[in-house]
Amino acid sequence: MLRKHIYLIGFMGAGKTTIGKQLAQKFNLPFVDVDQFVEEREGISIADIFEREGEASFRLRETKSLQQLSDCSPSIISTGGGIVERQENIDEMKHHGQVIYLSASFATLYERVADDTTRPLTSAGKSTLHERFQMREAYYENAADLVVDTEGRSISETCDFIVEQLGNNS
Numbered sequence: 001m002l003r004k005h006i007y008l009i010g011f012m013g014a015g016k017t018t019i020g021k022q023l024a025q026k027f028n029l030p031f032v033d034v035d036q037f038v039e040e041r042e043g044i045s046i047a048d049i050f051e052r053e054g055e056a057s058f059r060l061r062e063t064k065s066l067q068q069l070s071d072c073s074p075s076i077i078s079t080g081g082g083i084v085e086r087q088e089n090i091d092e093m094k095h096h097g098q099v100i101y102l103s104a105s106f107a108t109l110y111e112r113v114a115d116d117t118t119r120p121l122t123s124a125g126k127s128t129l130h131e132r133f134q135m136r137e138a139y140y141e142n143a144a145d146l147v148v149d150t151e152g153r154s155i156s157e158t159c160d161f162i163v164e165q166l167g168n169n170s
Ligand SMILES: Nc1ncnc2c1ncn2[C@@H]1O[C@H](COP(=O)(O)OP(=O)(O)OP(=O)(O)O)[C@@H](O)[C@H]1O
Pocket: 010, 011, 012, 013, 014, 015, 016, 017, 018, 019, 035, 078, 079, 080, 081, 082, 112, 113, 119, 150, 153, 154, 155, 158
């Protein structure tokens, strides 16, 4: 039985939401997605928060949601791609659980999310997104207790690998 939360971090398209749902089933734990929690808590979509109030407002709301989720029973928590942009979020996750970084190349990630209009940052264009990816990479790596390369692995292979790794380390 896992005693702490498992936080999934990584860039947009890394598979945090998709893999988080499957991991929750495997571990028989609740699944929480911080992006969805923000939207439900605030009663507004992330796209609308960005459009009406800007990114800084979203980051504040994201931090509040993350903090609120710390107190829930052990869960699989998928975060938004930008959770590592605030050190206090990293501290919060490390204090309350294990942090798993789902990594992939920028080319792969971009292919997965480029056409999805629900992520406001993808509209900034490929090179701007690439800069953000490069800026964040070190943050993801430093925040992680476990780095999982999703490149060349299917979603279920990635889940199986994580289960195996956590089993070996619990
Ligand atoms: N390992 C993988 N192999 C193939 N497709 C994948 C993989 N992981 C995710 N995908 C696909 O990429 C898309 C984005 O995945 P998902 O929404 O889980 O990403 P995310 O990390 O939660 O992104 P965000 O930070 O924006 O919330 C989905 O269509 C999903 O099916």
